[in-house]
Amino acid sequence: MEAGDIGGQREPLTEPNTLTEAVTEKKELKEIISAKKEKDATKVIVQFRAIGNAPILKQKLFKITASQKFQAVNLFLRKELNYAPSEALFLYINSAFAPAPDEIISNLYKSFGTEGFLVVNYCTTAAWG
Incomplete structure (x- = not known):
């Protein structure tokens, strides 16, 4: 078995997108926006x-x-x-x-x-x- 194999089927390996990972939930995005507004x-x-x-x-x-x-x-x-x-x-x-x-x-x-x-x-x- 190779890395990424699951039960004989190959799972597609994807590169992590750091921007997508950093802001995955709406709550996190809202916090970032409100912090920016407070700063400004x-x-x-x-x-x-x-x-x-x-x-x-x-x-x-x-x-x-x-x-x-x-x-x-x-x-x-x-x-x-x-x-x-x-x-x-x-x-x-x-x-x-x-x-x-x-x-x-x-x-x-x-x-x-x-x-x-x-x-x-x-x-x-x-x-x-």
């Missing part, structure tokens, strides 16, 4: 603080999706201030440094969040760093 739904509270002659926002606290890049904060603030892409706008974390546009907001919050906020200072001329 995580928000970080960003507090904007004007520096120098930068216009002051009426509302200073905003919730931004944690999985977005810092560039999204820049674009959001430009929209709120009605600033064109050609106008200078400098953003800093905790009055200390300007993060790279591809930094993930949740990582910045974990490292530099204070009092439950990610403090973003903004100005129209270079101030720090």
